[in-house]
């Protein structure tokens with residue numbers, strides 16, 4: 001367990017689509033990028049990790 005109490009690392013979280021709870025309290029969300037864009041089907045995609053890093 002990390003010193004901040006987080007026990008799950010999602011190292012390629014992207015827009016967290018696989019998560020039911022996209023802000024799970026036990027998780028650090030990491031990605032190499034932070035960006036917002038609109039997909040070709042008009043969905044708003046938000047990649048906003050807690051930690052920007054290269055795994």
Ligand SMILES: C[S@@+](CC[C@H](N)C(=O)[O-])C[C@H]1O[C@@H](n2cnc3c(N)ncnc32)[C@H](O)[C@@H]1O
Nearest residue numbers: 012013014015016017018031032033053054055
């Ligand atoms: C297919 S998406 C992940 C989708 C995510 N699992 C979800 O539930 O929405 C892959 C992600 O990996 C990230 N990625 C690619 N190379 C990486 C690296 N070296 N370090 C961290 N993240 C990386 C990309 O920026 C992208 O957001």
